[in-house]
Amino acid sequence: MHSLDSYLFISAMLFCLGVFGVMTRRNAIAVLMGVELILNAANINFVAFSKFNGMNLDGHIFGLFVIVLAAAEAAVALAIIINIYNNLNSINVDDAAELRQ
């Protein structure tokens, strides 16, 4: 079957694409999609190490927790983004540079 390296290679590619998205996108929702790619890449690593370490299921538990955290993060982030849109009428992350109301 496939070696550990091929999974790590795929995950590294996904991670770099996510980092690229977070760095270049200016729309807050597109930045959020980049963060989701990064979390998925980390999750592939957890599950791959879990399989190649004698099917040690601790990695699966970590993967589950990452998925739960991603869901919570997406919900709160979208609530914040909708608030920013209501206040500034734009979701460009460069426009949201002030802390005061």
Added chain:
Amino acid sequence: MAELVFWFVAAITIISAGFVVLNNQLIYSAVALLFTLFGVAGIYVFLWADFIAGIQILVYVGGILVLVIFGIMLTNKIKSVRISHKSMQQGVGGAVALWLFIFLSLALSKAPWAISAAVEPSGTVREIGILLLIDYLLPFEIISLLLLGALIGAAVLSRGDA
């Protein structure tokens, strides 16, 4: 055959992730993200993680992606079909991402991983359940509290000043 399917799934994952970060229209990015998440679920199946693959489809595709599409719809003028957005500094960002990728692949191909072989289990759900309720009971309870907090926080934030 399994080899071919594996590389097909991996190619779908990576190519649609490229669409997610490069496409200029937000809705197309969201649809490409759908294929990426399905591809990652397929990779979990190849890693014998049937439960994680199911949860990936339930939570990511059924929950997070729908939330993202709701977010796109609520923060744009629906009447304009073309929901586009600009990317900035793609040259610098691409250079940094490429450098990071070369660094990571060099590191992971040179590292001496301690690999121990395993037999394919008939299913992981039972063992994951036992682990969650015995070894990882405290993190499990804490993360349920965190989900409750995120639920209340998101509702309060998006309700406005009422």
